[in-house]
Amino acid sequence: MFVTTRSIASTAKRAFSTSAVSNAAKVAVLGAAGGIGQSLSLLLKQNPNISDLALYDIVNTPGVAADISHINTNSKVTGYVPENNGLAKALEGSNVVVIPAGVPRKPGMTRDDLFNTNASIVQGLADACAQYCPTAHILIISNPVNSTVPIVAETFKARGVYDPKRLFGVTSLDVVRASRFVSEVKGGDPKDIHITVVGGHSGVTIVPLLSQSGKSFTQEELDALTHRIQFGGDEVVKAKDGKGSATLSMAFAGARFANSVLEATVGGKRGIVEPTFVESPVFADQGVEFFATNVELGANGVEKIHPLGKLSAYEEKLVEAALPELKKNIAKGKSFVASKQ
Ligand SMILES: NC(=O)c1ccc[n+]([C@@H]2O[C@H](COP(=O)([O-])OP(=O)(O)OC[C@H]3O[C@@H](n4cnc5c(N)ncnc54)[C@H](O)[C@@H]3O)[C@@H](O)[C@H]2O)c1
Numbered sequence: 001m002f003v004t005t006r007s008i009a010s011t012a013k014r015a016f017s018t019s020a021v022s023n024a025a026k027v028a029v030l031g032a033a034g035g036i037g038q039s040l041s042l043l044l045k046q047n048p049n050i051s052d053l054a055l056y057d058i059v060n061t062p063g064v065a066a067d068i069s070h071i072n073t074n075s076k077v078t079g080y081v082p083e084n085n086g087l088a089k090a091l092e093g094s095n096v097v098v099i100p101a102g103v104p105r106k107p108g109m110t111r112d113d114l115f116n117t118n119a120s121i122v123q124g125l126a127d128a129c130a131q132y133c134p135t136a137h138i139l140i141i142s143n144p145v146n147s148t149v150p151i152v153a154e155t156f157k158a159r160g161v162y163d164p165k166r167l168f169g170v171t172s173l174d175v176v177r178a179s180r181f182v183s184e185v186k187g188g189d190p191k192d193i194h195i196t197v198v199g200g201h202s203g204v205t206i207v208p209l210l211s212q213s214g215k216s217f218t219q220e221e222l223d224a225l226t227h228r229i230q231f232g233g234d235e236v237v238k239a240k241d242g243k244g245s246a247t248l249s250m251a252f253a254g255a256r257f258a259n260s261v262l263e264a265t266v267g268g269k270r271g272i273v274e275p276t277f278v279e280s281p282v283f284a285d286q287g288v289e290f291f292a293t294n295v296e297l298g299a300n301g302v303e304k305i306h307p308l309g310k311l312s313a314y315e316e317k318l319v320e321a322a323l324p325e326l327k328k329n330i331a332k333g334k335s336f337v338a339s340k341q
Protein backbone atom coordinates (compact mmCIF):
# COMPACT_ATOMS: atom_id res chain seq x y z
CA MET A 1 0.00 0.00 0.00
CA PHE A 2 1.25 3.49 -0.86
CA VAL A 3 1.21 6.39 1.48
CA THR A 4 1.20 8.69 -1.52
CA THR A 5 -0.46 7.92 -4.83
CA ARG A 6 2.64 8.61 -6.89
CA SER A 7 3.67 5.75 -9.17
CA ILE A 8 7.00 4.02 -8.71
CA ALA A 9 8.07 5.24 -12.15
CA SER A 10 7.73 8.85 -11.09
CA THR A 11 9.47 8.04 -7.79
CA ALA A 12 12.51 6.74 -9.64
CA LYS A 13 12.58 9.71 -12.02
CA ARG A 14 12.38 12.22 -9.21
CA ALA A 15 15.25 10.54 -7.42
CA PHE A 16 17.61 12.05 -9.93
CA SER A 17 15.92 15.32 -10.80
CA THR A 18 14.49 17.48 -8.06
CA SER A 19 16.61 17.29 -4.95
CA ALA A 20 18.70 19.85 -3.16
CA VAL A 21 21.83 18.09 -4.42
CA SER A 22 22.27 16.95 -8.00
CA ASN A 23 23.51 13.49 -7.03
CA ALA A 24 20.71 12.64 -4.60
CA ALA A 25 19.64 9.06 -4.28
CA LYS A 26 16.82 6.70 -3.49
CA VAL A 27 17.30 4.75 -0.25
CA ALA A 28 15.04 1.91 0.89
CA VAL A 29 14.81 0.80 4.52
CA LEU A 30 13.45 -2.75 5.00
CA GLY A 31 12.12 -3.27 8.52
CA ALA A 32 11.40 0.47 8.72
CA ALA A 33 8.66 0.25 11.36
CA GLY A 34 10.92 -1.45 13.93
CA GLY A 35 12.99 -0.01 16.75
CA ILE A 36 16.03 0.59 14.55
CA GLY A 37 14.01 1.17 11.39
CA GLN A 38 12.02 4.13 12.72
CA SER A 39 14.96 6.00 14.27
CA LEU A 40 17.17 5.23 11.28
CA SER A 41 14.51 6.53 8.90
CA LEU A 42 14.21 9.69 10.99
CA LEU A 43 17.96 10.27 10.68
CA LEU A 44 17.98 9.46 6.95
CA LYS A 45 15.19 12.04 6.41
CA GLN A 46 17.75 14.66 7.49
CA ASN A 47 20.30 13.49 4.92
CA PRO A 48 20.56 15.92 1.96
CA ASN A 49 22.03 13.17 -0.24
CA ILE A 50 18.68 11.37 -0.26
CA SER A 51 15.86 12.43 -2.56
CA ASP A 52 13.58 9.40 -2.03
CA LEU A 53 13.20 7.46 1.17
CA ALA A 54 11.19 4.26 0.71
CA LEU A 55 10.07 2.68 3.99
CA TYR A 56 9.05 -0.99 3.85
CA ASP A 57 7.89 -3.29 6.63
CA ILE A 58 5.30 -6.04 6.99
CA VAL A 59 3.25 -3.67 9.19
CA ASN A 60 2.84 -0.01 10.19
CA THR A 61 4.92 1.71 7.50
CA PRO A 62 2.05 3.88 6.20
CA GLY A 63 1.90 5.57 9.62
CA VAL A 64 5.66 5.83 10.05
CA ALA A 65 6.05 7.25 6.54
CA ALA A 66 3.19 9.75 6.96
CA ASP A 67 4.75 10.97 10.20
CA ILE A 68 8.33 11.30 8.90
CA SER A 69 7.13 12.83 5.61
CA HIS A 70 6.07 16.02 7.44
CA ILE A 71 9.69 16.85 8.33
CA ASN A 72 10.71 19.84 6.23
CA THR A 73 13.63 18.45 4.31
CA ASN A 74 13.65 17.88 0.55
CA SER A 75 13.34 14.12 0.38
CA LYS A 76 10.07 12.41 -0.53
CA VAL A 77 9.00 9.65 1.86
CA THR A 78 6.85 6.71 0.80
CA GLY A 79 5.64 3.81 2.92
CA TYR A 80 5.02 0.27 1.69
CA VAL A 81 3.67 -2.98 3.10
CA PRO A 82 3.60 -6.35 1.27
CA GLU A 83 0.15 -5.76 -0.31
CA ASN A 84 0.02 -4.40 -3.87
CA ASN A 85 3.58 -5.46 -4.62
CA GLY A 86 4.91 -3.05 -2.00
CA LEU A 87 8.36 -4.61 -1.66
CA ALA A 88 9.08 -4.38 -5.40
CA LYS A 89 7.88 -0.78 -5.46
CA ALA A 90 10.04 0.15 -2.48
CA LEU A 91 13.12 -1.41 -4.08
CA GLU A 92 12.85 -0.36 -7.72
CA GLY A 93 15.35 2.43 -8.49
CA SER A 94 17.04 2.19 -5.08
CA ASN A 95 20.73 3.07 -4.91
CA VAL A 96 21.09 1.89 -1.33
CA VAL A 97 19.03 -0.63 0.67
CA VAL A 98 19.43 -0.77 4.45
CA ILE A 99 18.06 -3.90 6.14
CA PRO A 100 17.27 -3.88 9.88
CA ALA A 101 14.37 -6.37 9.52
CA GLY A 102 14.15 -9.27 11.93
CA VAL A 103 13.81 -10.13 15.59
CA PRO A 104 16.14 -8.75 18.28
CA ARG A 105 17.63 -10.64 21.26
CA LYS A 106 16.18 -11.14 24.69
CA PRO A 107 18.36 -11.59 27.81
CA GLY A 108 20.18 -14.94 27.79
CA MET A 109 20.20 -15.23 23.99
CA THR A 110 23.20 -15.04 21.66
CA ARG A 111 22.90 -13.41 18.26
CA ASP A 112 23.18 -16.87 16.73
CA ASP A 113 19.95 -17.81 18.56
CA LEU A 114 18.21 -15.37 16.15
CA PHE A 115 19.35 -17.36 13.13
CA ASN A 116 16.28 -19.58 12.77
CA THR A 117 13.93 -16.61 12.45
CA ASN A 118 16.12 -14.00 10.80
CA ALA A 119 17.79 -16.18 8.16
CA SER A 120 14.51 -16.64 6.27
CA ILE A 121 13.52 -12.98 6.64
CA VAL A 122 16.86 -11.78 5.28
CA GLN A 123 16.93 -14.35 2.49
CA GLY A 124 13.45 -13.32 1.33
CA LEU A 125 14.36 -9.63 1.32
CA ALA A 126 17.70 -10.30 -0.38
CA ASP A 127 15.97 -12.27 -3.11
CA ALA A 128 13.67 -9.30 -3.75
CA CYS A 129 16.69 -6.95 -3.87
CA ALA A 130 18.39 -9.28 -6.37
CA GLN A 131 15.32 -9.03 -8.59
CA TYR A 132 14.30 -5.38 -8.25
CA CYS A 133 17.52 -3.46 -7.53
CA PRO A 134 20.40 -5.85 -8.32
CA THR A 135 23.01 -3.09 -8.48
CA ALA A 136 22.05 -1.35 -5.23
CA HIS A 137 24.46 -1.23 -2.30
CA ILE A 138 23.03 -3.56 0.35
CA LEU A 139 23.69 -2.70 4.02
CA ILE A 140 22.86 -5.54 6.44
CA ILE A 141 22.02 -4.76 10.05
CA SER A 142 19.88 -7.84 10.86
CA ASN A 143 21.57 -10.31 13.19
CA PRO A 144 23.46 -12.56 13.24
CA VAL A 145 25.44 -10.34 10.83
CA ASN A 146 28.24 -12.95 10.56
CA SER A 147 25.67 -15.28 8.94
CA THR A 148 23.13 -12.91 7.34
CA VAL A 149 25.76 -11.29 5.10
CA PRO A 150 26.79 -14.67 3.59
CA ILE A 151 23.07 -15.44 3.18
CA VAL A 152 22.65 -12.29 1.06
CA ALA A 153 25.78 -13.14 -0.96
CA GLU A 154 24.53 -16.66 -1.74
CA THR A 155 21.05 -15.39 -2.58
CA PHE A 156 22.48 -12.85 -5.05
CA LYS A 157 24.73 -15.57 -6.53
CA ALA A 158 21.70 -17.79 -7.10
CA ARG A 159 20.18 -14.97 -9.19
CA GLY A 160 23.52 -14.39 -10.98
CA VAL A 161 23.83 -10.77 -9.78
CA TYR A 162 26.31 -10.92 -6.87
CA ASP A 163 28.86 -8.11 -6.69
CA PRO A 164 30.97 -8.42 -3.52
CA LYS A 165 31.80 -4.72 -3.72
CA ARG A 166 28.16 -3.82 -3.01
CA LEU A 167 27.41 -5.95 0.05
CA PHE A 168 28.21 -4.66 3.55
CA GLY A 169 27.60 -6.00 7.05
CA VAL A 170 27.11 -2.96 9.27
CA THR A 171 29.61 -3.16 12.17
CA SER A 172 29.78 0.59 12.83
CA LEU A 173 28.13 0.28 16.23
CA ASP A 174 31.16 -1.61 17.54
CA VAL A 175 33.39 1.28 16.51
CA VAL A 176 31.01 3.89 17.91
CA ARG A 177 30.96 2.01 21.22
CA ALA A 178 34.73 1.53 21.25
CA SER A 179 35.47 5.25 20.97
CA ARG A 180 32.88 6.08 23.64
CA PHE A 181 34.10 3.39 26.07
CA VAL A 182 37.76 4.34 25.61
CA SER A 183 36.91 8.02 26.23
CA GLU A 184 35.25 7.02 29.51
CA VAL A 185 38.51 5.43 30.66
CA LYS A 186 41.10 7.73 29.10
CA GLY A 187 39.21 11.02 28.84
CA GLY A 188 38.96 13.17 25.71
CA ASP A 189 36.22 13.76 23.19
CA PRO A 190 35.06 10.40 21.74
CA LYS A 191 34.87 11.95 18.27
CA ASP A 192 38.65 12.32 18.33
CA ILE A 193 39.24 8.73 19.48
CA HIS A 194 39.51 6.33 16.56
CA ILE A 195 39.51 2.65 17.41
CA THR A 196 39.85 0.07 14.67
CA VAL A 197 37.55 -2.89 15.29
CA VAL A 198 37.95 -5.95 13.07
CA GLY A 199 36.52 -9.47 12.68
CA GLY A 200 32.76 -9.88 12.86
CA HIS A 201 29.77 -8.72 14.90
CA SER A 202 29.25 -11.06 17.85
CA GLY A 203 31.13 -11.72 21.09
CA VAL A 204 34.67 -12.97 20.52
CA THR A 205 34.50 -12.23 16.79
CA ILE A 206 34.52 -8.49 17.64
CA VAL A 207 38.22 -7.62 17.89
CA PRO A 208 39.20 -4.09 18.94
CA LEU A 209 42.76 -3.12 18.00
CA LEU A 210 43.45 -0.85 20.94
CA SER A 211 47.21 -0.96 20.31
CA GLN A 212 46.61 1.08 17.13
CA SER A 213 44.80 3.91 18.97
CA GLY A 214 47.94 5.83 19.93
CA LYS A 215 46.98 5.46 23.62
CA SER A 216 48.55 3.27 26.26
CA PHE A 217 46.57 0.89 28.45
CA THR A 218 47.36 -1.23 31.49
CA GLN A 219 46.64 -4.94 31.09
CA GLU A 220 43.64 -4.50 33.38
CA GLU A 221 42.28 -1.69 31.17
CA LEU A 222 42.90 -3.74 28.04
CA ASP A 223 40.98 -6.73 29.44
CA ALA A 224 38.07 -4.61 30.66
CA LEU A 225 37.77 -2.49 27.50
CA THR A 226 38.11 -5.45 25.16
CA HIS A 227 35.40 -7.33 27.02
CA ARG A 228 33.10 -4.28 27.11
CA ILE A 229 33.48 -3.66 23.35
CA GLN A 230 32.92 -7.36 22.56
CA PHE A 231 29.85 -7.63 24.77
CA GLY A 232 28.50 -4.06 24.65
CA GLY A 233 25.32 -5.32 22.99
CA ASP A 234 24.60 -7.47 26.07
CA GLU A 235 24.57 -4.36 28.29
CA VAL A 236 21.67 -2.93 26.29
CA VAL A 237 19.83 -6.26 26.02
CA LYS A 238 20.07 -6.65 29.80
CA ALA A 239 18.97 -3.07 30.52
CA LYS A 240 16.00 -3.34 28.13
CA ASP A 241 15.02 -6.46 30.05
CA GLY A 242 13.14 -8.38 27.38
CA LYS A 243 12.12 -5.34 25.30
CA GLY A 244 14.80 -5.78 22.64
CA SER A 245 18.36 -4.68 21.95
CA ALA A 246 20.17 -1.52 20.85
CA THR A 247 18.00 0.57 18.54
CA LEU A 248 18.90 4.24 19.02
CA SER A 249 22.70 3.89 19.04
CA MET A 250 22.35 1.44 16.13
CA ALA A 251 20.28 3.94 14.16
CA PHE A 252 23.01 6.55 14.76
CA ALA A 253 25.74 4.13 13.63
CA GLY A 254 23.69 2.87 10.66
CA ALA A 255 22.83 6.38 9.46
CA ARG A 256 26.51 7.30 9.62
CA PHE A 257 27.50 4.25 7.58
CA ALA A 258 24.70 4.78 5.03
CA ASN A 259 25.79 8.38 4.61
CA SER A 260 29.40 7.33 3.98
CA VAL A 261 28.23 4.85 1.32
CA LEU A 262 26.08 7.54 -0.32
CA GLU A 263 28.87 10.12 -0.28
CA ALA A 264 31.31 7.68 -1.87
CA THR A 265 28.93 6.18 -4.44
CA VAL A 266 26.40 8.73 -5.68
CA GLY A 267 28.29 11.67 -4.14
CA GLY A 268 31.66 10.95 -5.77
CA LYS A 269 33.64 11.76 -2.60
CA ARG A 270 36.97 9.95 -2.27
CA GLY A 271 39.00 8.70 0.67
CA ILE A 272 36.09 7.70 2.94
CA VAL A 273 37.08 4.79 5.18
CA GLU A 274 34.58 2.83 7.27
CA PRO A 275 34.78 -0.44 9.17
CA THR A 276 32.49 -3.07 7.60
CA PHE A 277 32.05 -6.84 7.28
CA VAL A 278 32.65 -7.69 3.62
CA GLU A 279 33.91 -10.48 1.42
CA SER A 280 37.59 -10.10 2.15
CA PRO A 281 40.97 -11.59 1.22
CA VAL A 282 42.40 -10.92 4.71
CA PHE A 283 41.83 -14.49 6.02
CA ALA A 284 40.45 -16.11 2.86
CA ASP A 285 43.45 -18.47 2.79
CA GLN A 286 42.24 -19.83 6.15
CA GLY A 287 38.72 -20.37 4.80
CA VAL A 288 37.23 -17.20 6.36
CA GLU A 289 35.57 -15.55 3.36
CA PHE A 290 34.05 -12.55 5.14
CA PHE A 291 35.89 -10.33 7.60
CA ALA A 292 35.49 -6.78 8.89
CA THR A 293 38.36 -4.33 8.57
CA ASN A 294 38.54 -0.70 7.61
CA VAL A 295 37.40 -0.40 4.01
CA GLU A 296 37.88 2.51 1.65
CA LEU A 297 34.64 3.23 -0.19
CA GLY A 298 34.52 4.30 -3.83
CA ALA A 299 32.09 4.89 -6.69
CA ASN A 300 31.29 1.17 -6.92
CA GLY A 301 31.26 0.41 -3.20
CA VAL A 302 34.28 -1.42 -1.78
CA GLU A 303 37.35 0.28 -3.26
CA LYS A 304 40.16 -1.01 -1.05
CA ILE A 305 40.15 -3.44 1.85
CA HIS A 306 42.69 -2.35 4.42
CA PRO A 307 44.92 -5.00 5.99
CA LEU A 308 44.94 -5.51 9.77
CA GLY A 309 48.13 -3.53 10.35
CA LYS A 310 50.46 -4.28 13.22
CA LEU A 311 48.89 -6.33 16.02
CA SER A 312 50.06 -6.77 19.61
CA ALA A 313 50.54 -10.34 20.89
CA TYR A 314 47.30 -9.84 22.87
CA GLU A 315 45.39 -8.92 19.70
CA GLU A 316 46.89 -11.82 17.75
CA LYS A 317 45.30 -14.14 20.31
CA LEU A 318 41.95 -12.34 19.98
CA VAL A 319 42.04 -12.79 16.20
CA GLU A 320 42.97 -16.45 16.65
CA ALA A 321 39.90 -16.95 18.84
CA ALA A 322 37.64 -15.10 16.38
CA LEU A 323 38.51 -17.05 13.23
CA PRO A 324 36.96 -20.49 14.02
CA GLU A 325 33.75 -18.84 15.26
CA LEU A 326 33.52 -16.67 12.15
CA LYS A 327 34.16 -19.64 9.90
CA LYS A 328 31.30 -21.54 11.58
CA ASN A 329 28.89 -18.56 11.35
CA ILE A 330 29.70 -18.00 7.65
CA ALA A 331 29.30 -21.69 6.81
CA LYS A 332 25.93 -21.75 8.60
CA GLY A 333 24.64 -18.87 6.45
CA LYS A 334 25.90 -20.45 3.25
CA SER A 335 24.44 -23.88 3.99
CA PHE A 336 21.08 -22.32 4.88
CA VAL A 337 20.80 -20.94 1.34
CA ALA A 338 22.14 -24.17 -0.20
CA SER A 339 19.50 -26.19 1.68
CA LYS A 340 16.74 -24.10 0.06
CA GLN A 341 17.95 -24.64 -3.50
N1 LIG B 1 24.33 -4.87 13.22
C1 LIG B 1 24.17 -4.38 14.44
O1 LIG B 1 25.11 -3.80 15.00
C2 LIG B 1 22.84 -4.46 15.12
C3 LIG B 1 22.57 -3.62 16.21
C4 LIG B 1 21.33 -3.70 16.83
C5 LIG B 1 20.37 -4.61 16.37
N2 LIG B 1 20.66 -5.40 15.30
C6 LIG B 1 19.66 -6.34 14.76
O2 LIG B 1 18.72 -5.61 13.98
C7 LIG B 1 17.49 -6.36 13.89
C8 LIG B 1 16.29 -5.46 14.19
O3 LIG B 1 16.32 -4.99 15.50
P1 LIG B 1 15.14 -4.04 16.07
O4 LIG B 1 15.48 -3.74 17.47
O5 LIG B 1 14.88 -2.93 15.12
O6 LIG B 1 13.90 -5.06 16.04
P2 LIG B 1 12.35 -4.71 15.98
O7 LIG B 1 11.60 -5.95 16.33
O8 LIG B 1 12.06 -3.48 16.77
O9 LIG B 1 12.11 -4.35 14.45
C9 LIG B 1 12.24 -5.30 13.44
C10 LIG B 1 11.27 -4.96 12.34
O10 LIG B 1 11.44 -5.91 11.30
C11 LIG B 1 10.17 -6.11 10.72
N3 LIG B 1 10.13 -7.30 9.90
C12 LIG B 1 10.03 -8.61 10.28
N4 LIG B 1 9.99 -9.39 9.20
C13 LIG B 1 10.07 -8.60 8.11
C14 LIG B 1 10.08 -8.82 6.72
N5 LIG B 1 10.00 -10.04 6.21
N6 LIG B 1 10.16 -7.75 5.90
C15 LIG B 1 10.26 -6.50 6.40
N7 LIG B 1 10.26 -6.23 7.72
C16 LIG B 1 10.16 -7.26 8.56
C17 LIG B 1 9.22 -6.16 11.93
O11 LIG B 1 7.87 -5.97 11.53
C18 LIG B 1 9.79 -5.02 12.78
O12 LIG B 1 9.13 -3.81 12.50
C19 LIG B 1 17.65 -7.51 14.90
O13 LIG B 1 17.98 -8.68 14.21
C20 LIG B 1 18.81 -7.06 15.77
O14 LIG B 1 19.48 -8.13 16.37
C21 LIG B 1 21.87 -5.34 14.68
Ligand SMILES: O=C(O)C[C@H](O)C(=O)O
Binding pocket: 104, 105, 111, 143, 173, 232, 233, 234, 236, 237, 245, 246
Ligand atom coordinates in the same frame (compact mmCIF):
# COMPACT_ATOMS: atom_id res chain seq x y z
O1 LIG C 1 23.29 -7.10 20.92
C1 LIG C 1 22.47 -7.28 20.02
O2 LIG C 1 21.83 -8.34 19.90
C2 LIG C 1 22.18 -6.16 19.06
C3 LIG C 1 23.39 -5.65 18.38
O3 LIG C 1 24.06 -6.63 17.66
C4 LIG C 1 24.33 -4.89 19.28
O4 LIG C 1 25.53 -5.06 19.18
O5 LIG C 1 23.84 -4.07 20.09
